[in-house]
Every structure is written in structure tokens, then in C-alpha cells.
Amino acid sequence: MRNVNRSLWLWLIAFIGVIVPRRLRADWRQEWEAELQWREHQLAEWDKLDARNKLALLWYSAGAFVDALLLQPKRLENEMFQDLRYGVRMLLKNPGFTAVIVLTLALGIGANAALFSVVNGVLLNPLPFPQPDQLITLHQSKPNFATGAIPYPNFRDWQKENQTFSMMAISRGASFSMFGAGEAEQVDGRRVSADFFSVYGVKPALGRTFAPGEDEPGVGPVVVISADLWQRKFNAAADVLGKSLTLDDKSYSIIGVLPPSFTLYRGTDVYVPIGQWNNPALKNRSAALNLHGIGRLKPGVTLAQAQADMDGVMRRLAELYPNNNRGNGAALIPLKERTIGDVGRTLWMLFGAVGFVLLIACVNVSNLLLARSTGRTREFAIRAALGAGQWRLLRQLLTESTLLALLGGGLGLLAASWGTRAALSVLPTALPRAAEVRLDGRVLLFTIAVSLLTGILAGLAPALKTWQGRLSETLKESGRGAGGGRHRAQGTLVAVEMALALVLLIGAGLMIRTLSALWQVDPGFRADNVLTFSLSFPPSMRTASPEASRAAVRELSDRLNSMPGVRAASFSVGAIPLQGEDDLFFWLADQPKPASTSEMNMALIYRVEPGYLTAMSIPLKQGRFFTNQDDERSQPVVVIDEVFAHKYFGNTIPIGKGIKMGDDPPSQIIGVVGHVHQWSLASNDSQSLQAQLYQPFRQLSGNPSGVGVLVRAQGANGTNGSALFDSIRHAVQSQNSQNVISGQQTMNEVIADSLAEQHFSMILLEAFAAVALLLASIGLYGVISYLVGQRTHELGIRLALGAQRRDLLRLVLSHGMKMALGGVALGLVAALGLTRLLTKMLYGVSATDPATFAVITLLLVAVALLACFIPARRATKVDPLTALRHE
């Protein structure tokens, strides 16, 4: 090199080169130097190395700074890649360790992803309709019901007079016997007003929905069918439009098919205009008929404005029709709120619980990583000695834990997609909007975020320990006895785990107590061996003479009652405990008729046959129950329950008194029976309507189109349940093949369904608590095993110095139990605070129930003792000679 003096620009390149990533530095410098030197040499040769050209060269070399700056991202990219590769190598080196961690995290993250997909589908996602926030459900509030049904004439007035809704519709559930599409069957349907689908903004998949005015009486019968029925009965044929479908006794022409996405009324297959309902009560301003409304707010209108508007409408209606409307109001509830009900509280509680499981998994993984980082102290010390910065080592540990968490998250997501489906299929009635629960983008994003967070959280403790550790000193030591601080950290983590597990266990314990208390609630009837189902009579029955109809129904009843194994059977119209509600207005016969219905009394009404009392095992308290002689020819009679008797007759004997239910002659009270839980097992008492009234089925006027049936039979619950059912079906259809049975359930199943939400919470809490207990005890076991391993040398010396094996056992056990008991103390305090959140879900047990707390604490301590005992026993097996030679 001729130009020996290193020129300014070459110094500059050397200087700037410092910030170039080390891997690229040598090449980078050479490239720049080669070109600068050559150019300088060339200029010197041409004798042009003047100030101007020197400046140009300096300017040229300044570009190197820009170049070096733009190479900075490579530094990160490069080291991150190295960290990652190194991390993968480390994880593959210990496949067992990696598998345990990934599985632990998969459990924690998977459970969270699963529950989040439920929370997301049920609570967070908007309802699947355009502008779903404008959809408001409409009800009429009455003295006994905040959300009662709307009499049809009132609804027509609401529709006309309101100023705040762009559209309003009304509907009610109905059940039809369907003919004309294969075998006759019972289908669920809805009677709806013309605007029904327009309010929801539902576009048909095929054909059209109802046109304005098509819901008036006398218009040609048309029907809109569900996508499911279209598929099931018509093989999704496009020419289904115009075909006819016979529902009960009327032939309807199919005008449209709904899209499969319309799942608001699951299981509902046919929608018919309400005008096709030949029910004179539709003109009655006091007949509720289970009609509920749905409205779409005009854009920009708030719920409060709509409520004020509807209050005004109802005030005018009360002035116009005081008899029927005084004391009534309009109740407006957003559709989403109405759909979700109070399941939100349960879901958020469970989401909190599952968060605990993840925390425990995190702590466990953290502990395992901490234990391993202790083993890797020398590795890190060597890397530090070779020039790795502390940031770099910290990043290495976090990269590894994040890698583990992402692996666990991936596996967890798989488990979640399977688990969610499984859980929802086990308890389909527990959740509203269950059909909308799925793994969508938001769930995916949540899982990734949770995985990353988990990775950082789990990696933090070991990373920080490494940060604090004086690495260079570790190199000088042999490693033994180092890391007392680490043991403390591990101990703290185990205590935290135990505390979290205890909180979950106590929560689960309280839910178990709740459910068992609910199962022990006496509903007022005996559910064992009772079958219930619906029975629809042939359409021809409706037009038959009253005598013929009566004879057919009575013959069927006699057939059922005389079947082998059947102890009692009863038809039922009206309310059925825990299944369906029906009520009526009445006043006492010795009092004047009240001026308006709002001043009348209300009672639940059960219209049943003589066998009902035996079928349901309801005790008779006074007088007698119905006989077959209480029929259309005899004096009208009723039976009341104890609540009715106490409320309206106090301590006087009600037998022989009369009640009026309309303009008919008074009915005489002939008996008093026990009270029955109509509403639910848990919150029955919170309902204001409790008085119960029984009427003889045989004294009903008009031809029934269908009835509920209750049958008490030997072995109905057992394995012959289905055989019994088959013979009932056979008996019913041998009388008339157009008798249709549907909705068969045992009464025990009805009760189980009514407890589905509590059951769902209990199962999930139990599962979470079991996982928590397992993880926490594995954590405790791991830490104690690890400590025993670390202290082999010390234990050997103790033995050599004359310690008994008993002493060693006690030493190790006491060490473990100190951590466990610390955790238990912490957990008890936390549980006392947190179980209060459960209060509203509990029944028959207080949120701080001492027995539950005590039993669960003992359980946890016992498990902890076991987890410590296994490694402790190993400690006593230490051979002093081997232990001492170990070094």
C-alpha cells in the first residue's frame, strides 16, 4: 500500500464500523476501504488530490454512516434468530422437560381460549342482525309480571301510536302437527305478525317473507320454513316454493325459506302469519296469549326515549280501556340483554377462575424454568465471560419461554376447539347463543396475546434471577450451595400456586354444595319415575262434535291409565311445574267483581285429570281431589294449594267456598293440596305469583288440540324407560295414527335442565379446580424433588454425622409444608374475599361456609403432604458414602 498514512476517511470508516453488527463488520469495512483507497490512489496518480476532491471523498465516506445506520435492524434480526435457534436446540435437548412445560401451558392456555370463545360468542359478539343494538324486545308489565305478554289489540295500538320505533312485530311459539311432507310429525313453529322478519332484517334464502297485510285474518294461508326443515323434508329442492304443507287442519303454501344463520328460535321450523290463528281471544284486550313483541328503534333514538314514548302510549290506553289496562305498562328490554339473560355474571366468574388456572400454569412453568436456569448458571456465566451482555442473556431466556408458550398456545387452541364443542354438546341448554360459539379471529388473537404474555410472565422470574446473579462469581465457585435466593423464589412461587389452587377448590366446593342443596330441595312433587310428553290430537278432532271429541280423549286417557306398569297418568292443560306457565284472573265468590283485571287476583292454573295427584305424588292436605265424576255435567269444582288457601282464606277452612273466574257460575273449592315449585328449584320464592289452582280437565269447554301428559310408571327412569315409551307411543297411535307425541322427557331430566346453568358452572369450576390442584401439587413435588437433589451432599453429611433417617424425613417434609401452609394461609384470605363474588350463584350455603373452607383446606394440605412425601422418602434413602463421593 503506497499511501501509508491512514487518511481521514479511512479512520472515519473504521470509526463508523463500530456500529455495524459484528457479523458484518469486517466485510463492510473492507468494501468501503477498497473503494476509498482505490479512488484516493487514482486521484493521486492523476495528481488531482486537491481540496475539492478530498472534500468529495469525505462526502463519499459520509455515506458509510447512512449505510451503517440502515444495517442496524440486521443486528436484532440476526441475534433474535440466533436466540431462537439456540432456544429450539435447548428445548430439544430436554424433550421431557419441554413436553411437561408445553402440556402445562397447553392446559392453561387451552382452557382460557375455550372459555374466551364462549364469552366471545355469547357476550361480546353482536347479535347476527343488522344494527342489532336497535332491536328491543317488547312486553307488557303487569302487577305480577315485569315482562308479561302483550294482548293483541294493545299491540296493534302500540304499532300505530308509537313514535320511536321504525317497525314492531309480535310473535308466539306454537306447536303444529305437520302432514304432507313424509311421515306426520310434531313441529315447533311461531305465529308472527307480517313485519316479524323485516324487524330483524332477515333476508330469506329462497322466496320471500311475509308481505304487509298478510297477517290479517282471512288472507290465504302462507308459511315460511326454516333452512333445517327445507333440508330435512325437501332435500333443499329449489322448487319447494308454492308447495303446500298441512299444519294441523290447514294447508299452507310455502313462500320462503329462511337462511341457516337465523338461529334465534332454535328448533323452530315453521312461521305462519298470526291472522291464521282462529282464536277469538286475539280480540280480547285482557288475554295475554303469550304474545311478545320485537321492535326496531328509529336511528338515533335511545332506549330511554322509546320507554318514555311507550309509557305515553300505555297511559292513553289505560284511559281508553281502564278495565283491562289500568296498572299495566310497556316493558322494553334490548334483545341482546334478553337473549343473554343473567348468564353474563356466570361466564365472567368462570373466566376469572380459568385465569387462575393459567396463573398457576404460569407459576409452575416459571418454577421449572427457574430450577433449570439454576442448572444453567455455569452456561450463562461462560457466555457472559465470552462477551454476551446481560440483556442478551435475559432475551435468550425470554425467547425460550415465549417459544414454549407459543407451542403450548398452539396445542391449547386445538384442545380448546375440541373441548368447547364437547362441553356445549354435553349441556346444550346451559347457554344462550351456544350455536354462535366458535373459534374466530378474535379468539385466535386472544390466544396469541395470552401465549405471549404467558411466555413473558413465566420467563420473567428466572430471567430476573439470572440478571441479579453475579455470573462471574459463579464461575469461580463449584456451584454447590449457591442460589439460596433461588430457593426462596421457588418457595414463594409454590406458595402462590397453593393459594390460587385453594381459591379455586373452595369455589368448586361451594358450587358442589349448592348443586347438592338444590337437588335436595323438595319441589313439592316426586320426580322419580315420571315421564312427560306432549300429545297432539288429529286435526279432525277440532271440528268433531264436543261429545265425540270428549269420548276420544277419555278413551285415550283410560288406555294410558290401564297400561301395565303405569300407576297413574294425567292429561294436563295449562301450567306444568318447571316447564310451562299459565295463569288466570279470579275473585272470591263472596266479593263483588273488581272493576278492572288489574284489581283481580291471579293464580297459576293447572287443568288436570284425577290421576295427576298420584302421578306427581303431590300430597292431599284437606278435602278431596277430582274424580272422573267431576265432569261437564256436574257442578264446577276447583282444588287449591296451601299457599292459595293461606293467602285468601287465612286460617279459615276453604273447603266449600267459591271462586269466580269469569261470568260462569262460581267453582266450589273441594280440596287443598301441597304447594309445588312452579318456577325453579333455586329461585322459586323470588317469583311473586305463587298461588296455585287446579281445575278438572273434564270440565273444560271446547275441543282440545293437544295436551301435556304426565305418567308415573315403574322403572320409567331405568333401562326400560324407552321400552315403556315405545309401548305408550304404540298405545296412543293405535287409537289414531294421527296422534303425535313429542318432547318426551323424564321429570328428572326436566329438573336437570332447570339446573343446567348451575351444573355447567359446577362442572367447569370442578375441572378448573382439579387442574389447579394437579398443577400445584406437581409444582410442589417438583420443587421438593429438586431441593432434595441439590442437598444430596448435605443430607449425606448429616447421615454420616449420625442423623436418623426419620430426622431427614422431617427436615424435608417441614421444608415443603412451610411453603404449602404459607400458600394455604394466603389462599384462605384471598378466598374469603373472592367467594363473595359467587354469592348470587350459591344456594343453601354461604360464601364463607366454614365447613367447605375447612374440608377443602384439609384436602389441599393432604395432597401437599403427599407431594412432599415422595421426594422426602427419597432423601432418606441417600447413601452417605455415595453422597459424599458425589462431588
Add this chain to the structure above:
Amino acid sequence: MKNPHLSFTMAVILQAVENGYRYGFEILQATGLASGTIYPALRRLEDALLIKSKWENQKIAQAEQRPARKYYEVTKAGREVLVEARNRFKLLEQIESPTDLKPAGKAS
């Protein structure tokens, strides 16, 4: 790698390499761009596999008493991208090929 859409500057540099300007300073003289533009662009083109680099034969460098130079040449993928870039940037055709190994630099 998917062919990226080149900016005009990147396309000019790629075209210069294609025309036979093989190292940074040559490209600077051919295009008039600043060194702070050219070198980062070369790195990006190389990362995108549109050009590749190799070190000059050590003996030649020694004979000229300087460190070995880094030479760039256009890859097959780079040529494909250039065809597309030339359709977009008609000006690219104005970049000449070096007539002589000794550049007719403005400074000379």
C-alpha cells in the same frame, strides 16, 4: 422470493449493475446518486436476491495495492424484475454501459 416492485432509485441501481458497473463507486459515477443511497440499496437488492456479490480475486487487488473489492452482478430473478421495471420506468434505458474500464469520471 416474490419479485418486489422496485422504486425508481432501486431500479436505476439494478440497471447500472446490469449494464456492467460492478461496484459502489462505479455505480455512483454512472448514476450520480449519493453513496448514502447506493450502498444501502445494494444491501437491499442483495437481501432480495436480485443481485449477488463476490469478492475480487485477491491477486488482482494486491497488484493494485488495495484491499479486494466487492463486485456485484444481477441474478436471474433480478433480470426478471428489471424487465418489469423497464416497462414502468422508460428512463432506465438512458443508463449507458461503461465503454472503458477507466470511468470517464467528472473528477478526471
